[in-house]
Amino acid sequence: MKTALRTAVVGLAAAATVALVAAPAAAHVTITPSTTAANAYTILTVSVPHGCDGSGTTKVSIKMPEKIIAVTPTVNANWTVDKVMADLNPPVKDSHGNEVTKRVSEVVYTAKTPLPDGMRDAFELSLKLPDAAGETLVFPTVQTCEKGETPWVEVAASGQNPDELAHPAPAFKLTAATGGGHAAPAPSTSPAAGGSQASDADSGSDTRSWLALVLGALGLIAGGLALVRSRKTA
Numbered sequence: 001m002k003t004a005l006r007t008a009v010v011g012l013a014a015a016a017t018v019a020l021v022a023a024p025a026a027a028h029v030t031i032t033p034s035t036t037a038a039n040a041y042t043i044l045t046v047s048v049p050h051g052c053d054g055s056g057t058t059k060v061s062i063k064m065p066e067k068i069i070a071v072t073p074t075v076n077a078n079w080t081v082d083k084v085m086a087d088l089n090p091p092v093k094d095s096h097g098n099e100v101t102k103r104v105s106e107v108v109y110t111a112k113t114p115l116p117d118g119m120r121d122a123f124e125l126s127l128k129l130p131d132a133a134g135e136t137l138v139f140p141t142v143q144t145c146e147k148g149e150t151p152w153v154e155v156a157a158s159g160q161n162p163d164e165l166a167h168p169a170p171a172f173k174l175t176a177a178t179g180g181g182h183a184a185p186a187p188s189t190s191p192a193a194g195g196s197q198a199s200d201a202d203s204g205s206d207t208r209s210w211l212a213l214v215l216g217a218l219g220l221i222a223g224g225l226a227l228v229r230s231r232k233t234a
C-alpha cells in the first residue's frame, strides 16, 4: 500500500513538472487577429515574447501574404517602423474605387534600443483581410537580435501539428465573412476563434497551466494523506 501511494505521488509530481516545462514552447512570435472574418477589417497583434537564444531583439520583419494590399502599422515608442512596398501587377481597385498599383509586402520594426530577452513587446497592424474564407494566411517573420536571428518561417505540412515546428511562421485561417462594414475594428483583446497557430498556442498554454495546477494539487493531497497514514501506523 505504502509503495503504491509513493509511486502515485512521484507519478503525479513528474506529470506536473512535464506540464510546467512544456508551457514555454508555446510562447513564440505569434499573430493574434481581432477577427479572422474574410473581407473584414482586423487588428493583428504581433507578439515578441523572447529574444534569440537569450540575445535581445533589434529588428522584426513581418512579410505580408500576397492577398493583403494595404497595412496601417501602429507606432510603438521603442521602435521605428517602415513599410516595404511592392508593385501590384495588375493593379487593383480599393474600396473607394481608386486604382492601387503598390502593395505593402513587409512591415519592419527596428528597435531604438534592443528589447532584452525576458521582456515582451507587441505590434498592432490594421488591415483588411482578403475575401478568401477557409484560406490560411501565413506571415513569415524574421526576428533579428544582437547576436544572430530567428526566422519564424516554417509552415506545417497538411495534417502536421504546427506545435511540432521549431520556428512556426505566424498564421491563421480565414473564417466566413460576416458582412462587417468599413468601420475600424476594436483593438484585439483576446485570441480570435479560428486562428490556427496564433490562438491554439495561447489556449494550449492555458490548458497546460491549469493541468499543472490540478496535478500539483493532487500531488499535495496524496502526499498529505500518506503523511497522516504513516503517522497513524507509527
Ligand SMILES: [Cu+2]
Binding pocket: 024, 025, 026, 027, 028, 029, 050
Ligand atoms: Cu518561443
